[in-house]
Amino acid sequence: MKIVWIGAGNLATQLGEALHRAGHETLQVFSRTMASAEALAGRLGCPATDDLDAVVSGADVYIFSVKDGVLEGLVSRIAPRTGDALCLHTAGSIPMDVFRGHARRYGVLYPMQTFSKDCPVDFKEIPVFVEASAPDVFAQTEQLARSVSDRVKEMSTERRRRLHLAAVFACNFVNHCYALAADVLGRDGIPFDVMWPLIDETARKVHRLPPVEAQTGPAVRYDRNVMVRQCAMLDGEPERKALYEMMSRSIHALALRNEAERKETND
């Protein structure tokens, strides 16, 4: 298919390259900043533009991959000019209906992964959730998704929103915990790579156990001495301290709930 990209961020870069490798042709990359547009266009071997009025017609698919706050504006300007082409967005949290009244054939193609421009990923393994405005549109969207991923599933706007919330917990919040650990280590000049075996095993474990069963450490043991001392180490940083306390309480609460549920099941 012939593709026009609206947006040139991390996701557009990785999905754009995956579609390129799968043999699709990119006609153009639009971004509000020319440097971004050119960077992705260079990777995909096509022209770049930062001029909304210069977005070309004649593509089979227009893929909108931009910040939520600007998506609606771009959809209302560009989608009406796309005729019978397929209009897709790639966002977990945005309803498919953002296109309603602007495009004739539209849908969502949400690859659930964390993308950075220079971290190549194996797209085949990435779960891709699709939704479309009509059966023939769905078939086309699914075909496009299947050309890059082996794990394509249909999912409604409502369920996709909850999936995206779960992804924020399992990825963005997780990564932030890594960042806070790096910060703690940095002050002692300890390189972050000392954490890799722990990080990898923590991720590996939840392939074998439900996360609530995999939990270890002071909060789940309710080892108050350790928690109090660790909190004291964060005395100069009230926000981090509050975060530590809130996470510890939440871990303990979930462990108690899990235990109660198991007991009930056994009774």
Added chain:
Amino acid sequence: MKIVWIGAGNLATQLGEALHRAGHETLQVFSRTMASAEALAGRLGCPATDDLDAVVSGADVYIFSVKDGVLEGLVSRIAPRTGDALCLHTAGSIPMDVFRGHARRYGVLYPMQTFSKDCPVDFKEIPVFVEASAPDVFAQTEQLARSVSDRVKEMSTERRRRLHLAAVFACNFVNHCYALAADVLGRDGIPFDVMWPLIDETARKVHRLPPVEAQTGPAVRYDRNVMVRQCAMLDGEPERKALYEMMSRSIHALALRNEAERKETND
């Protein structure tokens, strides 16, 4: 070396088995609950006891691996009877000096990993941090540690405490974020394994990028629309909602600080 275990939890189980495989002999396992003592003793082929007065003498090493709150009591009861044997504990947050006045030769052997009884780990890869009361004691502690791990390092009580705090962030808090994600998915009947590629990539990425650079998602983009909508999905759960808000603010604050630091470096 001949080993006596004081404690039979997750860490004792995994380290006990690793030492067993490395050819050390376990003389006995003590635990406050006989069932736990017997479970580990069964794995290590030795007697079990829940009677403090029955802890045998004549071992080369006594390894204390128990909850922080009970460690001091056990040390004061058992360590004085160990003569010239090596007394070790395995806790990140507890000072080596917990043994002072109770044991003659003592130290710490802290394997930084998350252990569950039935999740075997490759001990060779696990960073083990050691500390000891005197050079000859250090040599013996290091020798024991090196018999199971290729990544043994000396570390003081003070630095180990900070390391353990970092480990709580990078492991326990991370795992809790997985658990919260599983909870969100569970309500929609979506199996947790859909998250594996995202979880694995999130862990993989911080092998290549500092975590603060690896961050993606609504909070770091400061995509207010998405954050407000995701918060609204947590309306019925004030604690989760507060956690979501606090994590999002913390992500944004760290991103701003990182940007400011980079700018300063470039100026």
